[in-house]
Amino acid sequence: MPRVVPSAEDPAPNTLTAAERRQGWRLLFDGKTVAGWHSAKGPDFPSHGWQIANGTLTTLAADGKESANGGDIITTAQYRAFDFSFEFQLTPGANSGMIYFVTLAEQTPGSPIGLEYQLLDDARHPDARLGTNGDRTLASLYDLIPAAKPLACQRPIGAWNVGRVVVDRANHVAHYLNGVKVLEYERGSPAFRALVAGSKYRVWPQFGEAPAGHLLLQDHGHRVSFRSLKIKELK
Structure with a gap:
């Protein structure tokens, strides 16, 4: 596939x-405040573990444990069909995720469950070698579908990347990395349910099929930065 070149209109x-x-696009982060976001564990934004500086929203490094420092943050609003674009910057060995269709209905010891766009340093973090056929690597649907990432869409650790998730009204979902589609699937389809049945998510009935849910940025104990979080709701 051809390399994606930034437009002068970016x-x-x-x-x-x-x-x-x-x-119809709207910003979900203004670069200065936490308006529109709060802790996945309560109504307030975490008092520690997250930082806003130089126009970025950063989850800070701790000890690499899931949701054990400041904790995950979620959008105040819930979304059904949407086009969500976000820029992210990984540090060496980092692990995080952007999770969508989060309902908070399930009781979990770590991060709330949902459909996860994996954020990972594939070369350094051991999770990249676990799972099945690479389904825990960068831009994958975590533990379910591996991302097919051509070299054209891969950038070095420390560079800014553009992630994107599109969910249409018919429950067709696509993940993009730096402008390239890397996977797609249908929520609730027989193929999707078969994947769930073979994954860690099988213990939750109708996993990933909620009609609407929050977006979540994960605290996994590594430093990962976000900016240019924007969404367009699809009719």
């Missing part, structure tokens, strides 16, 4: 172009 971080505004 906006500065945490801003929208006039065209994006006309198309």
